[in-house]
Amino acid sequence: MSIETISLSGRKKEVSNKKMTFWESLYLVAIVKGLFITIKHLFTRKVTIKYPEQVRTRSDVYRGQHMLMRDDEGRERCTACGLCALSCPAEAITMKAEERKPEEKHLYREEKYASIYEINMLRCIFCGLCEEACPKEAIYLTKSKVLVPSNYDREEFIFGKDKLVMPLEAAIANGKLKNAN
Ligand code: SF4
Ligand code: SF4
Numbered sequence: 001m002s003i004e005t006i007s008l009s010g011r012k013k014e015v016s017n018k019k020m021t022f023w024e025s026l027y028l029v030a031i032v033k034g035l036f037i038t039i040k041h042l043f044t045r046k047v048t049i050k051y052p053e054q055v056r057t058r059s060d061v062y063r064g065q066h067m068l069m070r071d072d073e074g075r076e077r078c079t080a081c082g083l084c085a086l087s088c089p090a091e092a093i094t095m096k097a098e099e100r101k102p103e104e105k106h107l108y109r110e111e112k113y114a115s116i117y118e119i120n121m122l123r124c125i126f127c128g129l130c131e132e133a134c135p136k137e138a139i140y141l142t143k144s145k146v147l148v149p150s151n152y153d154r155e156e157f158i159f160g161k162d163k164l165v166m167p168l169e170a171a172i173a174n175g176k177l178k179n180a181n
Pocket of ligand 1: 089123124126129130
């Protein structure tokens with residue numbers, strides 16, 4: 001079998017250059033066929049939804065927005081080891097490590113911390129490998145339904161610590177919850 005005759009999809013059609021008949025040149029049959037296809041879809045199950053009014057039920061293993069976690073005392077867990085960046089298949093994570101000063105013990109749990117931590121959301125595929133790789137349980141993909149808002153500016157898709165670090169109030173609430181149990 002020659003390469004020209006192989007059709008993997010089975011939908012391959014030979015292009016014909018034969019002259020159109022009078023009826024074909026009116027395109028009436030083609031228009032009726034097109035309308036039939038459109039009307040047929042009025043009676044089939046819709047595959048689209050009216051987002052954002054309607055939201056689809058998400059899978060149990062849904063992975064949403066990342067969060068850089070704090071411990072029960074509100075200190076940032078991340079030690080800027082870089083394992084998440086190394087494991088990221090999309091090379092979406094960058095960071096800069098700094099040494100913790102003695103007066104910053106209440107801010108960062110480890111002696112080294114990420115002074116800059118950025119995720120490029122245009123690259124991220126929400127695979128969760130950064131979460132798997134982290135030895136400090138410092139990064140999680142949350143169940144948040146708020147994903148990356150659309151924007152015309154590429155810079156807006158670089159999420160820094162201001163958008164990624166867990167809010168302090170949430171860490172305090174977590175700590176209280178654990179102490180109560
Ligand atoms: S979820 Fe996957 S692609 Fe996104 S930052 Fe983490 S490892 Fe990279
Ligand atoms: S989030 Fe975890 S893996 Fe990534 S740099 Fe921080 S401690 Fe390391």
